[in-house]
Amino acid sequence: MDFELNEEQKMFQSMVRDFVDNEIAPCAATWDEEELFPHDVVKKMAEVGLYGLHMPEEYGGTGDDITFVLAVEEISRGCAGLGASYVTTMSLAMNSIVSHGSKEQKDRYIPWVIEGANVSFGLTEAMAGSDVANLDTRYERDGDDFVLNGTKIFITNGAEADFLVTFATKDKSLGYKGISAFIIEKDFPGFSIGKKEKKMGMHPASAAELVFDNCRVPAANLIGHEGQGFSIALESIDTCRVCVAAQAVGIAQAAYDASVAYAKERKQFGVEIARHQGIQFMIADMAVDLDAARLLTYRAAWQIQTTGKASAKEPAMAKLFASEAAHRICHRAVQIHGGYGYTREFDVERLYRDQRITEIYEGTSEMQRWTIARQITALK
Ligand SMILES: Cc1cc2nc3c(=O)[nH]c(=O)nc-3n(C[C@H](O)[C@H](O)[C@H](O)COP(=O)(O)OP(=O)(O)OC[C@H]3O[C@@H](n4cnc5c(N)ncnc54)[C@H](O)[C@@H]3O)c2cc1C
Structure with missing residues (x-):
């Protein structure tokens, strides 16, 4: 068993992290407020290879399934809305063409996406x-x-x-x-x-x-x-659930980072609020939720990478847990920020709203529980 990313994955993660910190995160609040889709940033993402990730090598694609999930997590940490668009193009929509398309379809549509098309x-x-x-x-x-x-x-x-x-x-x-x-x-x-x-x-x-x-x-x-x-749709949805889990992890990471930083800075009763046990317990619970969500997500991605396809159960478990963990984390993040967390001046307000859909699309939490239980009980 190995819990470490390999060197290539670490290098890519660090490159995407820098790109997100410079090009995406600083604009996320404006794109949210103005409901803007950043076409120019999508072109830049394509230029640094983000739209070639996990596409077939013969079309110029690079990276494995885990690298792709790392990219989804980072982009969603910077701007969840852009993360949702990215995941829809790269996984939900393109899985159908990459896995079942004719040669003519692949020749036309895969290079278009690698250049930054939206799907x-x-x-x-x-x-x-x-x-x-x-x-x-x-x-x-x-x-x-x-x-x-x-x-x-x-x-x-x-x-x-x-x-x-x-x-x-x-x-x-x-x-x-x-x-x-x-x-x-x-x-x-x-x-x-x-x-x-x-x-x-x-x-x-x-x-x-x-x-x-x-x-x-x-x-x-x-x-x-x-x-x-129908089977093409279900296969795409099963695979993409890992990406929704990664989106939730990215959103949760952003909410957690903001909360730890705020708790160490904000003073009440003469000390940083991070010194109050009530806040410490929230931070500890957030850290445990975040780690568990990430581990389930990476396991599901690793399974796709090693077997070549998504099973029904593990991606559903990752999506269910990560989306509900992100809910708890974003809830606590607003709480730690107090009244300021309820204003648009602080990112946690947006993260709280963005997170909510991860429990609904690609199958609601109820549908994930149904899927998991059907796999366990194997009842027809
Ligand atoms: C922002 C956003 C983006 C989306 N993007 C896409 C997209 O790109 N492509 C796409 O095709 N769709 C997309 N969707 C649709 C999304 O996948 C559906 O909204 C979702 O699957 C739930 O379907 P519904 O809204 O009709 O809810 P319903 O199916 O009507 O569910 C309502 C409630 O009933 C529950 N429920 C239903 N059936 C059962 C049951 N058998 N047992 C227990 N509980 C049950 C549900 O869990 C839920 O709580 C998007 C939705 C939103 C809001």
């Missing part, structure tokens, strides 16, 4: 949230095209994506077996972006409606074969 993953609909197979978006074949009709909601990167991976059913009565996966480019006829949600947090990354109104998709943009869409 979204459109699965959720009004009646298909936790019940992801209950899609109403339909497709039919028409000559050399597929034609899609329907609306997706809450889609991260929805307003910024250059292209997207989406899912539709041929016939709802077929259940999950009727679902197929498609790649849509933003200028395909019949595709448009609908309402952008006003969200609690993660402001830099949009959550938008995607509208398909007789949207024509070349047959070559079907991923895998017809009927394979």
Whole structure:
């Protein structure tokens, strides 16, 4: 057993940390306040290789799954909204193309991402949230095209994506077996972006409606074969859960760092508040939660790296624990900051809002518990 990162991973982590401290963290409050997506910083991230991470080597990709998770953690520490966008492009959306795309699809879309394209993953609909197979978006074949009709909601990167991976059913009565996966480019006829949600947090990354109104998709943009869409979606979600866990760890690290620094500086009753036992206990609990969340996250990433695929259980355990640990840590961070923690002058207010979604997207905490228990009991 070895709890150390290797030299290459440590060097990359240190490079990303510096990049985040210089280019991302100082702007996070402004991007949050103004709901800005930082296209220029995404280009810089691509220039330093962040969009090539864990992409196939033959396309110029570098780094392993653990290095990728380290990058997600650092970016999310600096700006959780940008972290959400990054994870959606690099894992949730691109997993489907990297694992199941044709050579033509890989040749077109992987180099585009390595240069810093934004990608979204459109699965959720009004009646298909936790019940992801209950899609109403339909497709039919028409000559050399597929034609899609329907609306997706809450889609991260929805307003910024250059292209997207989406899912539709041929016939709802077929259940999950009727679902197929498609790649849509933003200028395909019949595709448009609908309402952008006003969200609690993660402001830099949009959550938008995607509208398909007789949207024509070349047959070559079907991923895998017809009927394979549901298993492609689940595989992408299982893999990406490790990234949501890493996002939560990054947010929690930022809240923890801010709290320790504040507790050592702020004085009440004539001493630094870090000398009061009530504050010390909170800091100790935060440190234990953070370590445990990180260990579960790295174990799940290590498992993907060593076996080549995500299992259902370990990523769900990492996501469940890390997101709920981040909740506890951000709650305590606001408490340690007292009244100031409730103002926008201090980062912990934003971190508290940003953290909340990690318990909801990529499957709610209830769905993670369900997934874990089903794996343990193996009941059909
Ligand atoms: C900011 C944001 C970004 C998002 N990004 C994306 C994206 O990029 N792509 C995408 O496809 N989707 C995205 N989503 C959608 C997200 O994945 C869903 O919101 C989430 O899966 C929950 O679905 P729902 O909102 O319909 O809640 P519901 O499924 O309606 O759940 C409501 C409540 O009921 C509980 N519940 C439901 N069924 C059960 C059950 N069987 N047992 C116990 N409890 C249950 C849930 O846990 C929850 O507490 C995003 C959502 C948000 C808010």
